[in-house]
Each structure stands twice: as structure tokens, then as C-alpha cells.
Amino acid sequence: MHADNFAREDIILNPSPSAFSVCFDYGCESLENLSLDDEQWSQISALFQPPAVNASQERRQIRRAIALFETFAGKKTGTDHDLGGTFVISEDGSHQMDCIDESTVSANKSAPIISPVHR
Numbered sequence: 254m255h256a257d258n259f260a261r262e263d264i265i266l267n268p269s270p271s272a273f274s275v276c277f278d279y280g281c282e283s284l285e286n287l288s289l290d291d292e293q294w295s296q297i298s299a300l301f302q303p304p305a306v307n308a309s310q311e312r313r314q315i316r317r318a319i320a321l322f323e324t325f326a327g328k329k330t331g332t333d334h335d336l337g338g339t340f341v342i343s344e345d346g347s348h349q350m351d352c353i354d355e356s357t358v359s360a361n362k363s364a365p366i367i368s369p370v371h372r
Contacts, residue, residue: 264357270294276354277332283348285330293325
């Protein structure tokens with residue numbers, strides 16, 4: 254992947270549990286590079302045990318893993334209080350996520366990090 258696929262040039266392009274980017278504040282205005290500790294990674298990995306026996310089960314495992322991943326990242330960035338819906342302004346107006354921010358976390362970061370766990 255190239256940086257022109259993302260909202261910013263400074264996004265980590267090869268994410269791993271020890272280094273990944275999280276965007277927030279609408280349109281990737283703010284960016285933090287984060288990492289998961291061993292305990293957090295262990296909790297995510299455990300969601301893939303036992304291994305899925307069908308596609309529906311695998312989608313459920315991935316959905317739960319991404320949710321947990323975003324919970325861990327949210328506590329580090331303050332986005333764990335993100336209000337649902339694009340362009341919803343919070344009381345203090347900060348640490349909210351629009352569709353660009355969310356897609357950077359979900360599709361471009363957490364999925365590549367999580368998918369090798371269940372193989």
C-alpha cells in the first residue's frame with residue numbers, strides 16, 4: 254500500500270501489534286501511533302479459539318476482535334467516547350471519529366493486524 258491511499262502521509266503503512274496508527278478528530282485531523290501490550294494482544298488472540306468452522310463464525314470472531322482492538326486503542330486516544338454517527342459533535346468537540354477515521358482504524362489497520370491470528 255502507498256500513502257496516497259490514506260488521509261495522511263505519516264500513517265504507519267505496515268501495522269503490527271507493536272506499531273499502528275489511529276486517526277480521529279474528523280478526516281484524520283489527529284493521529285496517534287500506538288501499540289498493544291502482550292496482555293491486550295493475548296485477549297485478541299483468544300477470540301480466535303477455538304478456530305472458526307465456517308465463514309459466519311469467522312466473521313463473528315473478526316468482528317469481536319476489531320471491537321476489542323478499537324476499545325484498547327480508544328482508551329489510549331480518548332476515542333472510546335466517540336458518539337455514533339458521522340459529524341456528531343461531542344460536548345467538548347474532540348476525539349470524535351468520522352467515516353475516514355473509522356475506516357483507517359477498521360479496514361486499514363486492525364484487520365491486517367488481526368487476520369494472521371486466526372490462520
